[in-house]
Amino acid sequence: MFFGKASKKQRRMYEVVLEAQLAGIEAIHAGANGKGVDAAAREVIDASEFKGLFIHSLGHGIGLSVHDGGRMAPDMDLMLKENMVLTVEPGVYIRGEGGVRIEDDIRVTRKGCEVLTSAPKQLMVV
Numbered sequence: 001m002f003f004g005k006a007s008k009k010q011r012r013m014y015e016v017v018l019e020a021q022l023a024g025i026e027a028i029h030a031g032a033n034g035k036g037v038d039a040a041a042r043e044v045i046d047a048s049e050f051k052g053l054f055i056h057s058l059g060h061g062i063g064l065s066v067h068d069g070g071r072m073a074p075d076m077d078l079m080l081k082e083n084m085v086l087t088v089e090p091g092v093y094i095r096g097e098g099g100v101r102i103e104d105d106i107r108v109t110r111k112g113c114e115v116l117t118s119a120p121k122q123l124m125v126v
């Protein structure tokens with residue numbers, strides 16, 4: 001959500017982060033490596049003018065605590081198994097200007113994933 005007005009650059013940040021987030025979700029299935037899922041999302045951002053500005057892991061497991069069971073990140077092998085619950089939350093951050101992060105929680109299925117979040121994905125200005 002943007003407050004007041006979203007600039008052209010901020011709209012573009014949102015568009016790229018959303019595309020990365022959808023690419024990440026698309027790459028998830030039982031048997032996939034979280035590292036590869038991270039790469040699918042990161043490639044979208046790194047192919048854009050926001051290269052290098054996605055500065056954290058794509059997501060992490062949710063279990064008994066909110067960070068549980070490993071991360072989907074460039075530096076970690078994480079074999080995804082059916083029914084694991086993870087976040088998918090890429091972001092872009094520009095110093096002095098702000099950041100965009102789009103996050104869903106998902107459950108890994110045999111052939112893909114079930115998105116557990118029902119919040120709308122379109123850019124909103126309030």
Ligand SMILES: [Mn+2]
Binds near residue numbers: 060087089
């Ligand atoms: Mn998180």
